[in-house]
Amino acid sequence: MDNPAAWHPDPTGRHQLRYWDGQDWTEHVSDQGVQAIDADLTKKSTLDTIDDALSFGNRHDPAKIQQQVGDISAANIGSGGETLFTEPILVVNQKVKLIELNNQYSVFDSSGKQIASVNQVGQSTAKKLLRLVSSLDQFLTHKLEISDMKGQVLLRLTRPAKVFKSTVIVSDGTDREVGRIVQENMIGKINFSLQVGQQQIGAIKGENWRAWDFRIEDASGTEVARITKKFEGIAKTLFTTADNYVLNIHRPLEQPLISLVVAAALSIDTALKQDARGLG
Template identity: 65%
Template sequence: MSAGGSSDPRVQRQVHQQAGVAPSGPGGGTLFTEPVLVVNQKAKLIELTNEYKVMDQQGNQLGSVVQVGQSALKKILRFVASLDQYMTHKLEIRDAHGQPQLLLTRPRKIFKSRVLVQRPDGSPVGEIVQQNMIGKINFAINAGGQQVGAIKAENWRAWNFAIVDHADNEVARITKTWEGLAKTMFTTADNYVLQIHYQLPEPLLSLVVATALTVDTALKQDARGLG
């Protein structure tokens, strides 16, 4: 069951009106069984730690994503300089009870991003690897040494993404939604809606869920003026 019992009209508006996702039947109430996931970054005036709420399409909280392993020095460097891309980032995807479900690691990068996805016990799930730097950004979704899917930006600013399987069939879609201008002038908080078109097999399912949370970490951290 999901953590919250009441619906949130703001989240429903975000899903149906802003993201254009048609209402669908209820899922299984977990991060890996819902057809729609809503990912809302908790807005902070000065972003020193990334933190996200993950909800279903009704606004019930299913889990969270929390940045872990940040030292005080790292937080200071993030504040005084745009050094995010040169730092290693670690994120935990947690369920509604706070238990880790997936671990994401983005090693420090110079040009192209790479995100490693692991189970809580450290066993590998796969990785998400940036393929290009110019034009529409694409990522490969790899598992077991093979490409099992891809993430394709729909424009050069990389706001909306199609996720395809190994046969290039669209299996999911990420849509960025927008808050009012006054709310976003002093923060880079991001809100996304992930729509999964049908139940996916593992490890693709875990990698698609991780992808919706990785897009911001992989791209936006060093493209704040563009994103």
Template identity: 50%
Template sequence: MPQLFNYNRLVVNQKAKLIEITNQFAIRDEHGNDIGFITQEGQSTARKVLRFVSNVDQFLTHNYTLYDATGQPVMHLTRPAKVMKSTVNIGFPDGSPAGQIIQQNVFGKIRFGLLDNQGQPIGEIRAENWRAWNFAIVDTQEHERARITKKFGGVLQAAFTTADNYLVEIDPSLDGALRFMTFAAAAAVDTALKQDE
């Protein structure tokens, strides 16, 4: 597993742009060091113009790649075109499937199923409220194993205070497919969920 996936606390930060046409996100450790990044891939000029002049882009297919600090791809995320519910297909750098994130409901507290590469449930992402700002990631036994939040405390509060940051805290004992999918969830929170607002 790439070194990036060994971190237990990280911050996903949307890179500031004058006009947001291509989504880019920095991934930093708790000390503010760059440890990776997420980039939206494969947008044509026409698609960028469409995104600039309308909001129809939110219903189209989105492709993202998660890179480590050296620029090596470690994960691909594809959110196919959607109408109501999002699905995010997660792939390894070689193109083989790694799992899926599937939206389970539209109203109330949003929930997403986490599936492994065989389509078997391995956990869930659960929004803590209807605005979906904070998420718990639970395993199949209902134990919380990770948290994605916009609430920062302690040293992190001074360094990361804008609304474009998510803090990801992962149980150090979490490993395997659920750890991998937790990083996918962290990448997908803003790319697949919040961009739809």
């Protein structure tokens, strides 16, 4: 949504108008020409409490992580220095929630050791309410922050407000843009290009129409990595928003490609419609 800041019909239906600041819906509302603050949206702690209450399960289970790694050849699993950019296999686990108000992921190596965390940042209270009562937030700006276990920010991912196709801007810990992940199509197998400046240095290609499995190629078209979505059973698929992925990097990659490859695995749900659920 690239509309300039202005008043629009309230998407929550709670008021006549709500103010769009150019990036997000705000708590400023208007009824019969009288402006006010949506008091319910100022209770940020209440929404965060709801978010915590709707969370369950244990993401940090080495046995489950080994199960997610599955049949990837043991020969391809080696010590990668236990960092986000050097491990050949990354297991990305989303916190299991009945309703998602904050995107939260943990990133593990193949042995089950957590090496990074992913958190959604910069959400207004209004956006959290939208996530609670509707799926309209999928069209708004999303920001993810990836940190190591010492809290150092490694990557920042920004998906500007969208209507149809997505773009994810990938920046390093100093906010310097590394590159972009740009959605190329909307129908059929979903594909993305990996871009640095005006140059395409790789591509992400969905391998089925639901786009749960992705092949990542370098500029020559050679597969350098693969992202596989792992379901934990039909019940969780139907009734929670949790998504889990395994990123298998076939060989050491240089910057900026490695940052874009890692970012791709951490932003699949953010780049695609978050309510596009599927069973396989």
